[in-house]
Amino acid sequence: MDEQLRVWRIGFAESELCDRHDRVGEPNKWHGSREPKRKAWSQGTPSAYTDPSTGIDFQRLSAAGGNFTIGMALPETIGSDLIAQLVVPISATGAWGAMSLGGGMLNHLLLVAWANGEEVVSTFRTTSAYANPAVYDATEVKALPIANGTFVNSTHFSYTFLCEGCIVGGTTTFTPTDTNPVIGWALSSQNPSTPSDPTSELPYHDAGFGLYGQSAAAAQSALFGTWASWASEATTPVAPTPGAGGNSTLSIGGNSTTTPPTTSNMTYDVIVAGGGTSGIIAAERLAESGLSVLLLERGPANTVALGSDQGLEWNNTLTRYDVPALGSSLSAIPGTKICSDTASMAGCLLGGSSSINGENFIHPPAHDFAHWPAGWSWDDVSDAAERLYSRNPGTTQPSADGKYYDDMAYKVVSSYLDAQGFTNVDSIEAPNEKRMVYSRPAWSITNNLRAGPARTYMPFAEELDNFTLQLGAKVIQVKRTGSTVTGVLAELEDGSQQIINLKPGGKVVLAAGALSTPRILWNSGIGKSDALKIVQGGTTGVQLPDEADWIDLPVGHGLKDHAQAPLQFTISRNQSAYKFNDIATGPVQSDLELYQQGSGVLTQAAQRMHLWTSVNGTDGRERFLQGTVSIMKDNTITIKTFLTHGTTSTGELGITAGGNTVLNVKPWLVDEADKAALEGFAQWWMDICGNSTSTSTTNTTMALAAGSTPASIIADSLISGDHWVGTTKMGTDDGRSNGTAVVDTNTKVYGTDNLFVVDASIHPDLPTGNTQAIIMIASEHAAEKIAAYKVANSTSPAVPSSSPVVVNGTSATPSSPAAKNAPATRRKRDSSGQLIRRRS
Numbered sequence: 041m042d043e044q045l046r047v048w049r050i051g052f053a054e055s056e057l058c059d060r061h062d063r064v065g066e067p068n069k070w071h072g073s074r075e076p077k078r079k080a081w082s083q084g085t086p087s088a089y090t091d092p093s094t095g096i097d098f099q100r101l102s103a104a105g106g107n108f109t110i111g112m113a114l115p116e117t118i119g120s121d122l123i124a125q126l127v128v129p130i131s132a133t134g135a136w137g138a139m140s141l142g143g144g145m146l147n148h149l150l151l152v153a154w155a156n157g158e159e160v161v162s163t164f165r166t167t168s169a170y171a172n173p174a175v176y177d178a179t180e181v182k183a184l185p186i187a188n189g190t191f192v193n194s195t196h197f198s199y200t201f202l203c204e205g206c207i208v209g210g211t212t213t214f215t216p217t218d219t220n221p222v223i224g225w226a227l228s229s230q231n232p233s234t235p236s237d238p239t240s241e242l243p244y245h246d247a248g249f250g251l252y253g254q255s256a257a258a259a260q261s262a263l264f265g266t267w268a269s270w271a272s273e274a275t276t277p278v279a280p281t282p283g284a285g286g287n288s289t290l291s292i293g294g295n296s297t298t299t300p301p302t303t304s305n306m307t308y309d310v311i312v313a314g315g316g317t318s319g320i321i322a323a324e325r326l327a328e329s330g331l332s333v334l335l336l337e338r339g340p341a342n343t344v345a346l347g348s349d350q351g352l353e354w355n356n357t358l359t360r361y362d363v364p365a366l367g368s369s370l371s372a373i374p375g376t377k378i379c380s381d382t383a384s385m386a387g388c389l390l391g392g393s394s395s396i397n398g399e400n401f402i403h404p405p406a407h408d409f410a411h412w413p414a415g416w417s418w419d420d421v422s423d424a425a426e427r428l429y430s431r432n433p434g435t436t437q438p439s440a441d442g443k444y445y446d447d448m449a450y451k452v453v454s455s456y457l458d459a460q461g462f463t464n465v466d467s468i469e470a471p472n473e474k475r476m477v478y479s480r481p482a483w484s485i486t487n488n489l490r491a492g493p494a495r496t497y498m499p500f501a502e503e504l505d506n507f508t509l510q511l512g513a514k515v516i517q518v519k520r521t522g523s524t525v526t527g528v529l530a531e532l533e534d535g536s537q538q539i540i541n542l543k544p545g546g547k548v549v550l551a552a553g554a555l556s557t558p559r560i561l562w563n564s565g566i567g568k569s570d571a572l573k574i575v576q577g578g579t580t581g582v583q584l585p586d587e588a589d590w591i592d593l594p595v596g597h598g599l600k601d602h603a604q605a606p607l608q609f610t611i612s613r614n615q616s617a618y619k620f621n622d623i624a625t626g627p628v629q630s631d632l633e634l635y636q637q638g639s640g641v642l643t644q645a646a647q648r649m650h651l652w653t654s655v656n657g658t659d660g661r662e663r664f665l666q667g668t669v670s671i672m673k674d675n676t677i678t679i680k681t682f683l684t685h686g687t688t689s690t691g692e693l694g695i696t697a698g699g700n701t702v703l704n705v706k707p708w709l710v711d712e713a714d715k716a717a718l719e720g721f722a723q724w725w726m727d728i729c730g731n732s733t734s735t736s737t738t739n740t741t742m743a744l745a746a747g748s749t750p751a752s753i754i755a756d757s758l759i760s761g762d763h764w765v766g767t768t769k770m771g772t773d774d775g776r777s778n779g780t781a782v783v784d785t786n787t788k789v790y791g792t793d794n795l796f797v798v799d800a801s802i803h804p805d806l807p808t809g810n811t812q813a814i815i816m817i818a819s820e821h822a823a824e825k826i827a828a829y830k831v832a833n834s835t836s837p838a839v840p841s842s843s844p845v846v847v848n849g850t851s852a853t854p855s856s857p858a859a860k861n862a863p864a865t866r867r868k869r870d871s872s873g874q875l876i877r878r879r880s
Contacts, residue, residue, distance in 0.1 A: 091189055127196055303541070339388040343361065363624075368620050391492050404471065416785065527541035572590055594782060603758060604682050609729065729741070767782075787825060
């Protein structure tokens, strides 16, 4: 995404979601990085409470407007056990409640509970990325219910339990010696996807989340042993088994249904799976070439103009996804369309992550393509870049009045950088300048609105008679006969399934993103056997091709991401953080009036500066470093530091039996030279801020928490950059012959005749900046190659007359295929000038 997108969020801290190709948001409440020594971020204060059902004395916090309560009791000598109580309101669509024993979401022990009929189901979870948490199995932990305090009624459920072995310490939970541990909480108004299954997928916590500090002494009681004796394993409702199940589950295809899929009576020259950052561009350009194109997107429209009915209270012609300043708070707004089945945050709506990220749009320098294969150097792709920039140029000055607003972070940090010899550049005008430079942020914003392909390419696509958009259609797998792909299997909005076939010589293009395209390939019998065996024996009901037709490719291997370590600097002046979270429902009136004139703080995203430099690593390799500057918390400047181009660490993406993608191997700082580079950057910041000769010209100083060291910062705050690439890597070394590549330089999947990939998963290297712009460039270039590629050995199944038929629209007909590469014709408009749309 982009540098601010964090998506699954049992969130707890300020967070910028990352444009899946860049992130949006500051570390979000449950998802935030822990401050040194677990400093409590108070969101309410616990108070003494005696539970009338059990007589247990809790320290209890009332959250979410008092509807959700979390209680805790500790023994006089704190060891590994505690007693907790969750009282959770049940909505018409269910509920789940959770607590984190380490404060934030990442790498901490999470206890989640929900009602299933008259039972309460509990599960321990953990996650290393902003994604649906996996079942925790690192140590032996048990939740033993206390019967009198555990019940379900018509409005709430209560879960009172002895948590055995739950105070793990380290970075997993608070420690027995912590005097004021930080506890996190989250609340959802929806049931998990399968309430009877403790490993089930958890919907987004749309009803609230937060952090609070708990006095350990106040929670201690001499009666703890008596209360603990009331807990009984015999009454434990469905409980997780350590080591079993792995991740939370999600029915990715619903293939377990006995209802056979219907078959569409429409066929197409090209089917594009995924209407996100890369998919919209590829679909529009392929349609321009005269091919009949169907674009399938699993989510809804992102804007009112494209069909969304989620207008803002103060302007019903705009949605939350339109306003630039909302980019960093989308994850905190209930109903934001974030995927829950990926290994980290991703957008599940038209535009994909480009619709929910932090809008960072960094033009890649030429050296970003230095390690791409033949045909993909900067000289090769520069024309594609120009085509992109002609429609989606980005801007470093979005406000029509030429002013910059809420600008203190820029002023303070630039004064420090000037003293160190950094140069101020415009990163759009000088994209190759990435050593000791800083710039106003480059954003994907146009005409005071979020830009991105849904705004800058979709209008062109919708004017073409040979283009069809189908929303609410998730591609589960490609259908193929041996090496020839014949169509796709899609799950529709109502849960039914449909097969959509290609015309003879047709092509399927995967654009579901670096964390989802691998799942489609695995579900199609393409990948390493370990992953395919998981799908084969899983719970999704996906039917793989015969093993003889499996294609052995390293799908999911070669995963790369920018390692990120946010630095939190306390500044020596009072500076309030802008209330981004209030914009959706109650913006400041003066700011709204300016915005209506195309100016002001609402035209800007949340970042206030981008900066870059490079270092020669201990292995002699040049590594680039990026900083993103913002003020998301009062009196605090956050510099998100990223290790970017030149990173050598890799990881591995995997899949669970329930169909979620997960991190089998984390890709951050595996290489010691990578670790040394990022720690060195943190040390550099500590040195310049601690050096008395580096006085800021703004008379404002910055300081990290006392006692911080580069090693402690990395250990406590290392998180994903959410700039994922490489899971279906492009290259000339065919993965079927022990190579590393999944797709060739035409972006065609090895071992297939007509299956292509255009998203970030094919990128063989990480860029110097956020990935949004380079993903768009690569998709532009790939579309040109795909349009020119002639499919050999093409076959296509006839639409069976006896099968159920669903008519998807009129953009193509069974009897009259579109003329290949003929000029596309423009769609008609009605009498008022409005485009007459054709959508399935």
